[in-house]
Amino acid sequence: xxxxxxxxxxxxxxxxxxxxxxxxxxxxxxxxxxxxxxxxxxxxxxxxxxxxxxxxxxxxxxxxxxxxxxxxxxxxxxxxxxxxxxxxxxxxxxxxxxxxxxxxxxxxxxxxxxxxxxxxxxxxxxxxxxxxxxxxxxxxxxxxxxxxxxxxxxxxxxxxxxxxxxxxxxxxxxxxxxxxxxxxxxxxxxxxxxxxxxxxx
Numbered sequence: 565x566x567x568x569x570x571x572x573x574x575x576x577x578x579x580x581x582x583x584x585x586x587x588x589x590x591x592x593x594x595x596x597x598x599x600x601x602x603x604x605x606x607x608x609x610x611x612x613x614x615x616x617x618x619x620x621x622x623x624x625x626x627x628x629x630x631x632x633x634x635x636x637x638x639x640x641x642x643x644x645x646x647x648x649x650x651x652x653x654x655x656x657x658x659x660x661x662x663x664x665x666x667x668x669x670x671x672x673x674x675x676x677x678x679x680x681x682x683x684x685x686x687x688x689x690x691x692x693x694x695x696x697x698x699x700x701x702x703x704x705x706x707x708x709x710x711x712x713x714x715x716x717x718x719x720x721x722x723x724x725x726x727x728x729x730x731x732x733x734x735x736x737x738x739x740x741x742x743x744x745x746x747x748x749x750x751x752x753x754x755x756x757x758x759x760x761x762x763x764x765x
Contacts, residue, residue, distance in 0.1 A: 592719055593715070595741050600711075605752055607704055610633075613629055630693075631694055632758070633695060633755075634691075636747065636748060636751040639686065644710050655725040666729065674746065714737075727740070729743070
């Protein structure tokens with residue numbers, strides 16, 4: 565019974581060592597649709613958040629909605645760079661894989677249940693700034709285009725290489741793709757919390 569399956573027991577949460585090319589394609593299409601849906605939600609939130617509240621720092625401190633949009637859209641576009649390296653085979657060969665938190669994130673599709681600071685190198689390259697709504701809309705368009713391009717590339721050339729994530733260990737292209745979706749969903753929930761603090765319906 566086990567021999568009739570083309571994937572191992574870990575495959576259902578995003579590990580592709582034994583998946584067939586067809587299964588990988590189906591997985592990427594599913595993730596692509598999920599990313600598209602969450603980007604639609606980000607776009608809708610821009611219409612629901614009043615212009616004068618978009619860059620307001622919440623009473624408890626932390627990022628404004630504008631800063632969340634700045635961070636997540638830039639970081640997600642940046643995440644397609646190592647994904648592309650994995651697919652093109654320019655990432656260095658390695659036997660290293662996900663670390664403990666990498667496994668956790670891929671298994672649960674959520675970040676760990678504690679606050680994670682943006683790594684200093686990431687913050688320096690892509691600082692969270694108070695962008696305008698128009699800039700946020702343009703970043704959503706840019707990310708959507710990039711995600712669609714990468715989905716085609718990964719489906720055409722399945723990746724066997726891995727690239728370093730600053731917190732999760734070594735990710736292959738499919739895992740980077742899944743990480744983008746998880747990261748987007750994580751910060752969309754943050755937008756919801758900021759709206760509640762600012763008493764935005």
